[in-house]
Amino acid sequence: xxxxxxxxxxxxxxxxxxxxxxxxxxxxxxxxxxxxxxxxxxxxxxxxxxxxxxxxxxxxxxxxxxxxxxxxxxxxxxxxxxxxxxxxxxxxxxxxxxxxxxxxxxxxxxxxxxxx
Amino acid sequence: xxxxxxxxxxxxxxxxxxxxxxxxxxxxxxxxxxxxxxxxxxxxxxxxxxxxxxxxxxxxxxxxxxxxxxxxxxxxxxxxxxxxxxxxxxxxxxxxxxxxxxxxxxxxxxxx
Numbered sequence: 001x002x003x004x005x006x007x008x009x010x011x012x013x014x015x016x017x018x019x020x021x022x023x024x025x026x027x028x029x030x031x032x033x034x035x036x037x038x039x040x041x042x043x044x045x046x047x048x049x050x051x052x053x054x055x056x057x058x059x060x061x062x063x064x065x066x067x068x069x070x071x072x073x074x075x076x077x078x079x080x081x082x083x084x085x086x087x088x089x090x091x092x093x094x095x096x097x098x099x100x101x102x103x104x105x106x107x108x109x110x111x112x113x114x115x116x
Numbered sequence: 117x118x119x120x121x122x123x124x125x126x127x128x129x130x131x132x133x134x135x136x137x138x139x140x141x142x143x144x145x146x147x148x149x150x151x152x153x154x155x156x157x158x159x160x161x162x163x164x165x166x167x168x169x170x171x172x173x174x175x176x177x178x179x180x181x182x183x184x185x186x187x188x189x190x191x192x193x194x195x196x197x198x199x200x201x202x203x204x205x206x207x208x209x210x211x212x213x214x215x216x217x218x219x220x221x222x223x224x225x226x227x228x
Contacts (some may be wrong), residue, residue, distance in 0.1 A: 004159075033215065042158070042205050042218030048135075056215060076228075090159055092216075105209075105216060106161040 001028050004093050006041060006107035012114045013081050020027045021076045021111045022089030031055070031096045032074040033105060037088040049074055050096050080111075120142045122219035129196055129226050131132035137191040137222045139180075147208040149173075149182050149189040150216070154203045159180045163191075163204070196226045 005024045013019050025032050031050045035043035045058035049068035063079040072093070078085055092105035123138040141149065148167045154228040164225040166174030168186035178193045189206060 035216075042207075042220045043216070045215035045217070048215065058215065083130075092160075104162060104165065106162070109159040 006108040025093030029093035035090040120219035126223040135193040150207040152205040
């Protein structure tokens with residue numbers, strides 16, 4: 001069973017640029033959630049994707065956007081990067097039941113984004 | 117909205133000492149409660165969970181009991197090891213809700 005994988009591991013960008021982060025969900029999972037973890041803080045929920053549609057969003061501006069593909073992998077896109085976007089970005093996959101209830105989330109190792 | 121407050125760190129213990137990391141929460145409805153652990157340079161690993169009041173989650177010698185009356189989910193271990201050194205996060209997740217709400221984390225260092 002393959003776990004959650006993320007790419008790239010590290011990334012350095014400059015302010016104003018755009019970035020795309022990628023996540024492959026664990027085998028059998030159909031839901032992907034993204035979190036931002038600033039240094040020394042707990043992860044903050046960005047959004048979740050289920051059946052290729054956004055299924056809930058945290059307190060993040062529209063320049064944070066995402067996609068989910070038919071194979072349940074996902075991308076996180078951030079436009080107009082700001083210095084405060086520097087963080088570890090974590091992807092988590094889970095299996096949502098037909099009732100809509102989401103079970104345990106399994107996390108990938110994260111992508112460390114540095115904005116200069 | 118939902119929130120989690122956990123004990124500020126860092127916590128430094130000697131090997132075989134008793135560990136408690138306090139966690140309290142505010143939530144609507146009946147959330148599930150979790151403890152995650154993050155080792156240096158790695159993502160989050162689920163340590164244990166409890167899905168309803170009075171449930172006790174346990175794993176690798178760690179335990180936590182879901183106390184609805186005190187809205188708490190304190191993490192305990194009777195005898196810590198050097199390998200337990202990590203950051204520990206308390207989190208809650210709503211029923212059909214999709215997101216996890218995390219505390220700020222507690223850094224635990226165990227010295228030999």
